[in-house]
Amino acid sequence: MSIIHSSPYIQNNENVSRMMLAVILALIPGTLVYIHFFGFGVLINIIIAVITAIVCEVTVLKIRQRPVKPFIYDGTAVLTAILLALALPTLTPWWLAALGAGFAIIIAKHLYGGMGYNPFNPAMVGYAMLLIAFPKEMTAWIPAETHGLNFFDTLNYSFFETLPAGMSYDALTMATPLDSIKTQLSLGYTVDEIKNANASLFGNIAGYGWEWINIMFLIGGIILILIKVINWHIPVSMLGALAFMAMIFNFSDAGSYPPISFHLFSGAAMLGAFFIATDPVTAAASNKGRLIYGAGIGILIYIIRTWGGYPDAIAFSVLLMNMAVPMIDYYSKPPVFGATHES
């Protein structure tokens, strides 16, 4: 996969669908661990988002008078829906996933010209829209493993917003490790104090449950690189930039800036690095461009996580760097074969 021209480019559909299938398969280990820690809400969200995305995709393709079959089988809509669903909190009403997937497919993908033409990552546009429009629903997470909800409880909540007797939404949901470290740092506690006071939330490295999810996504991502479905440039430069930022600030003041491991293995860092930022349509096209693009995302993630208004920042960082892609591509054009430096 070394494409040196900028998107849009015509690809063999079979390749696209095989690529998408590989990406979806590589997501499975992370998703299973996610389900283990955070319940079947993950699965319900994925199913709702995928169904909505396919329905929207078919409807818009019909309206735009495009052939339906090749565009459905390429699997990009399904992958968009899965990535969006993986980013959502797990105890959510059904319409959240449906609205996000519909917005991602109709507005972020097809209004810009459909597959291959969208400048912004559709899944992240859907996520950012939901985060801005429904801040309450989008920031309430259930605790890892100890939430005590089975499949039917979650399903019940998804469709009727009722919880089993004795449980209340406000008591059940809590802040994520990233969110609570941010609020408590602003209250003047040090990183160690916060971690010791909430040992069950923070786990060993970066949050109980979260660290395992991130490790599984890391493994899936490495497999994708090994089978050459994605390039190493974006994940490595993104995680490298994030780690570098975390290192500088952690060395300067360990009390108020969490260590590198916390930043790399919490939130959606690995999912973002290997599966979201590597979207071939919206990322930079040349290898040099990809390194700049990934590093930009990593630095933005650190900035927004540390000083911004939101606990995690994959979506906003990816979207901001999507905006910079035309410029990055312009300045990182590989030289034409045979061209000398002077000319």
Next chain:
Amino acid sequence: MNNTNQNGTNYGKIIYDGLWVNNPAFVQLLGLCPLLAVSNTVINGLGLGLATTLTLVASNMMVSMIRHWVRPEIRIPVFVLIIASTVTIIELSMNAWFHELYNILGIFIPLIVTNCAIIARAEAFASKNTVPSSFIDGLFMGLGFTAVLVTLGAMREVIGFGTLFQQAHLMFGEAARGFSITLFEDYRGYLLAILPPGAFLGLGFLIAGKNIIDKKRQAHEKHIIEKSPKATEVLS
């Protein structure tokens, strides 16, 4: 504007231009800043739209009146002075009579002065045309702008709050408190429509809608023309 002249001013065309063909918000895309910033409810949109219309009418008429006495080299500062004084008068009057609405619209009332739709009309139309036709142009350009503000405001209010005409008393007095319609009971609200992204998306959809209508009408006219060869001669 080609067939506008001293004797036979084509008012119909000016009106149609202002409301549809050359609509300041849809086609010229002028004055987008206030358009996007205060169109979050119908009443806010209506308030700002009417204030802009009033400014347009007054400044257009004044510019047209003095058009023979202003040297072209200094016409822009003169237009700006006229527009700024008009806006100041309107701002002070709104502060006096629609104080709450004035507070909500805030900075966007004095900012009407920077609305490029107004100076564009002064330069492109009023400085070259008679007072009556400038009056009509100002009025209908303003109403076209207001129509877009109100439509966008209605869209955003329905999607964002699930209501229509909330806070109508700000414009129509206490009796209008009951105007407010709640379309969906128990609506959670859709914050995105109220926030700036909703304004951009909403305006995009409205412009797309206008373009669809225009295209359909064009195709329709073409169809008629092709069907009857005699009509071609008449129209040309």
